[in-house]
Amino acid sequence: MxxxxxxxxxxxxxxxxxxxxxxxxxxxxxxxxxxxxxxxxxxxxxxxxxxxxxxxxxxxxxxxxxxxxxxxxxxxxxxxxxxxxxxxxxxxxxxxxxxxxxxxxxxxxxxxxxxxxxxxxxxxxxxxxxxxxxxxxxxxxxxxxxxxxxxxxxxxxxxxxxxxxxxxxxxxxxxxxxxxxxxxxxxxxxxxxxxxxxxxxxxxxxxxxxxxxxxxxxxxxxxxxxxxxxxxxxxxxxxxxxxxxxxxxxxxxxxxxxxxxxxxxxxxxxxxxxxxxxxxxxxxxxAQIRELLPELPEAKRQRFMQQYGLPEYDAGVLVTDAALAAYYEQAVRWSKNPKSISNWVTTELLGKLAEAKLTIAECPIAPPQLAELVTLIDGGQISGKIGKDVFAEMFTTGKSPSAIVKDKSLAQVSDTAAIEAFVDEAIAKNPKSVMDFKAGNQAAINFLKGQVMKLSKGKVNPQMAGEILLRKLRGS
Amino acid sequence: MSEKTSDIDISYVAYLARLGLTEAEAAQFSAQLKDILKAVEKLNELDVTNVEPTAHAVPLTNVLRKDEVQPSIASADVMRNAPQQARGLFIVPKIVEQG
Structure with missing residues (x-):
C-alpha cells in the first residue's frame, strides 16, 4: 500500500x-x-x-x-x-x-x-x-x-x-x-x-x-x-x-x-x-508598518537579475543576506559594471570576510571604494591581477584603491614606448621562443607575453603588450 | 444558553490545580463548586444578543510602552526567595516530563 x-x-x-x-x-x-x-x-x-x-x-x-x-x-x-x-x-x-x-x-x-x-x-x-x-x-x-x-x-x-x-x-x-x-x-x-x-x-x-x-x-x-x-x-x-x-x-x-x-x-x-x-x-x-516592508528575498533576486543583468547564481548569493545585498547596491551606484562588482563581492570579498571572521557590516572596504577599484581595472589603469593585490591591501588598511596604486606605483603602463621597451627586452632574452613562433608554434607567443608581464612586474597593459609583441614578431 | 450544570469531575479539577483532596474534601468542594456555577448561571437569564463579549469592564485599548530597556533588579534580590541556588541559577528538584 x-x-x-x-x-x-x-x-x-x-x-x-x-x-x-x-x-x-x-x-x-x-x-x-x-x-x-x-x-x-x-x-x-x-x-x-x-x-x-x-x-x-x-x-x-x-x-x-x-x-x-x-x-x-x-x-x-x-x-x-x-x-x-x-x-x-x-x-x-x-x-x-x-x-x-x-x-x-x-x-x-x-x-x-x-x-x-x-x-x-x-x-x-x-x-x-x-x-x-x-x-x-x-x-x-x-x-x-x-x-x-x-x-x-x-x-x-x-x-x-x-x-x-x-x-x-x-x-x-x-x-x-x-x-x-x-x-x-x-x-x-x-x-x-x-x-x-x-x-x-x-x-x-x-x-x-x-x-x-x-x-x-x-x-x-x-x-x-x-x-x-x-x-x-x-x-x-x-x-x-x-x-x-x-x-x-x-x-x-x-x-x-x-x-x-x-x-x-x-x-x-x-x-x-x-x-x-x-x-x-x-x-x-x-500604513506606518507597511512602509517598513522590505523587498522579499525572491523579489529581490528577480530584480537583481533584471536590473543589474546578473546570472541567477550571483543574484541568489547576494540576496541571502539583506546587508550584503545593500552593500552590493551601494557599490553599484558608483560603478558602470554591476557584473564585475558582483564578482568581487561574491568571491574575493566574501572570502576575505570569512577568513577574517567579519560580518559585512564590519567590512573594512566601503562600497564606493570597491566600485573605484573596478573602475580602475575597467579603465585600464591597473590590471586585473594587480587589482587583487590592491584589494588585499584595501582590506587590511581600509585605504582607497587609487591611494594604494599611487603609493606603490602599481599603475598599469599603457604608454606604447614603455611597453615596447619591455617587449624588446623579452624578445632579446628569449631567441628560442622567437624562433619557435616564427616556425609556426603559435603558443610560443603566450610564453613571450608572460615574460613581458614578468619583466614589467605585471604592470603593463596585457592587451597592448600582446598587440605590440605580435606586431614586432611579425614585422621583424 | 441554558446548559444544565453538569456534574463536576472533582478529581480532575483537583489534578489540574495539583491539589490532593481527601474524600470528605472532595465531596465538600464538589457541592460548593456546583453552587458557584449555579450562581453564575443566573447570568443566562440576561438577554445579551446585542452585546459584544469582552474580558474587561473598561473600554480601553492599546496600552503599550516603547521598546526601552529598564534596569533589572540586583542579583542578590533576585535570589532572595530561591529555595536553592547555584551558579546564578534557581535550583529545583529534577524536572522530569510525564509520559
Whole structure:
C-alpha cells in the first residue's frame, strides 16, 4: 500500500526587540543567568505586564510579509500549566484572537515547481525560562522568560521532510530580511515543533497526529521527519494502531521516543488575560508598518537579475543576506559594471570576510571604494591581477584603491614606448621562443607575453603588450 | 444558553490545580463548586444578543510602552526567595516530563 505523510509545523521565533515583551528587562543573549530579570518576568504575584509596542509592530510586519490578514482587534489569554519554566503558572499567549491569520510561505520543490504552504495563524506570546539539568536537580535561568515570541502555525500542507526543510529555510530568510528576528538557531531564536501523521493514499481522514518536539536545527527537523514517517508506516503495515502522542527527537542516535501519551495531554484552560487590554490595529498603524516592508528575498533576486543583468547564481548569493545585498547596491551606484562588482563581492570579498571572521557590516572596504577599484581595472589603469593585490591591501588598511596604486606605483603602463621597451627586452632574452613562433608554434607567443608581464612586474597593459609583441614578431 | 450544570469531575479539577483532596474534601468542594456555577448561571437569564463579549469592564485599548530597556533588579534580590541556588541559577528538584 502507498502511504502519504501530512506535516504541519509550529515555529517559534524570537522577535528582535531591545526589551522584553511585558517588562523593560534587556534581551541580550549570553548574559549571566538571572541578571536580566524583574518581578514581572519572574512571575511575582502582584506584578503587572505592560506590552512592548515594538513586538506588536514586528509581528504585524511579519504578517504583512507573509501575506496574512492582520486582525483589527486582538487580545491576549492565559495558557495555564504547571512547570518550573513559568512560575506564575500561566503563559501569556493569544488563543482565539491572534494578530495574524492566513498567508503563506512560497517554497521551491526539487523539480523546481513552486508551491505555497499556507499559514493558519501567527500569534504573539512570551517565551519561558530556560532549564538545564544536572544529576539530581535542575537549574532555571529566567533571562529568556518574557522575551517576545512569535508562533507561526502552518496548515497541514507539508508533504515531505524536504518540503519542511524548504519551508523553514524560506520562512527564516523572510523574517531575517524584514529585521523581525535574527533567527539564530544556535541562540534558540527559531524553534520548531512538528505535527506529523501518515495515511494510505486516497484515504480522506487524517491518521493519528504525532507531535515531535526538541528539534534545534532546520536540518534536525528534516532528519526527525525522515525517521518518523517510515516509523509510522512500518507500524501501520504491521497492523499496529497509532495513537496521538508527543515524541521527543534525540539528535545523536537519530530517533524519536515517546514523551507523553494522550491521557497526559495538557489541558491549558485558556481564558482572557485580565491584566492586558486588547490591541486595536488602526489604518494609520498599518500604513506606518507597511512602509517598513522590505523587498522579499525572491523579489529581490528577480530584480537583481533584471536590473543589474546578473546570472541567477550571483543574484541568489547576494540576496541571502539583506546587508550584503545593500552593500552590493551601494557599490553599484558608483560603478558602470554591476557584473564585475558582483564578482568581487561574491568571491574575493566574501572570502576575505570569512577568513577574517567579519560580518559585512564590519567590512573594512566601503562600497564606493570597491566600485573605484573596478573602475580602475575597467579603465585600464591597473590590471586585473594587480587589482587583487590592491584589494588585499584595501582590506587590511581600509585605504582607497587609487591611494594604494599611487603609493606603490602599481599603475598599469599603457604608454606604447614603455611597453615596447619591455617587449624588446623579452624578445632579446628569449631567441628560442622567437624562433619557435616564427616556425609556426603559435603558443610560443603566450610564453613571450608572460615574460613581458614578468619583466614589467605585471604592470603593463596585457592587451597592448600582446598587440605590440605580435606586431614586432611579425614585422621583424 | 441554558446548559444544565453538569456534574463536576472533582478529581480532575483537583489534578489540574495539583491539589490532593481527601474524600470528605472532595465531596465538600464538589457541592460548593456546583453552587458557584449555579450562581453564575443566573447570568443566562440576561438577554445579551446585542452585546459584544469582552474580558474587561473598561473600554480601553492599546496600552503599550516603547521598546526601552529598564534596569533589572540586583542579583542578590533576585535570589532572595530561591529555595536553592547555584551558579546564578534557581535550583529545583529534577524536572522530569510525564509520559
Amino acid at each position: 502507498q502511504y502519504e505523510a501530512i506535516i504541519g509545523l509550529e515555529t517559534h521565533v524570537q522577535v528582535k526587540t531591545a526589551s522584553k515583551m511585558f517588562c523593560g528587562c534587556a534581551t541580550d543573549f549570553g548574559a549571566p543567568p538571572n541578571t536580566q530579570v524583574c518581578p514581572v518576568c519572574l512571575g511575582y504575584p502582584g506584578s503587572l505586564p505592560v506590552m512592548n509596542e515594538e513586538a506588536v509592530r514586528k509581528t504585524i510586519l511579519a504578517g504583512l510579509m507573509l501575506g496574512c490578514d492582520i486582525a483589527r482587534l486582538c487580545k491576549w489569554d492565559r495558557k495555564n500549566y504547571f512547570y518550573p519554566d513559568m512560575p506564575k503558572n500561566y503563559q501569556i499567549s493569544q488563543y482565539d484572537m491572534p494578530l495574524c491569520r492566513g498567508g503563506g510561505v512560497d517554497i521551491k520543490l526539487k523539480d523546481s515547481r513552486e508551491v505555497r504552504i499556507g499559514l493558519t495563524r501567527i500569534h504573539l506570546e512570551e517565551d519561558v525560562a530556560k532549564n538545564s539539568h544536572f544529576e539530581t536537580t535542575s537549574g532555571v535561568d529566567f533571562n529568556r522568560a518574557g522575551l517576545p515570541l512569535m508562533e507561526v502555525v502552518s496548515e497541514p500542507e507539508i508533504k515531505s521532510p524536504d518540503e519542511a526543510f524548504a519551508y523553514l529555510t524560506a520562512l527564516k530568510e523572510i523574517l531575517v530580511s524584514g529585521g523581525v528576528s535574527d533567527c539564530d538557531m544556535e541562540k534558540g531564536q527559531l524553534r520548531c515543533d512538528c505535527n506529523v501523521s501518515v495515511r494510505p493514499v486516497g484515504q480522506k481522514e487524517f491518521g493519528a497526529k504525532i507531535e515531535i518536539k526538541n528539534m534545534n536545527t532546520i536540518s534536525g527537523v528534516r532528519r526527525a521527519l525522515a525517521y518518523e514517517i517510515p516509523r509510522q508506516i512500518v507500524a501501520l503495515e504491521k497492523g499496529e494502531k497509532i495513537s496521538q502522542e508527543t515524541r521527543r527527537w534525540d539528535d545523536a542516535p537519530g530517533v524519536t521516543s515517546v514523551m507523553r501519551t494522550k491521557e497526559y495531554a495538557h489541558d491549558y484552560r485558556y481564558f482572557p488575560e485580565p491584566d492586558l487590554m486588547p490591541v486595536v490595529v488602526s489604518d494609520a498603524m498599518l
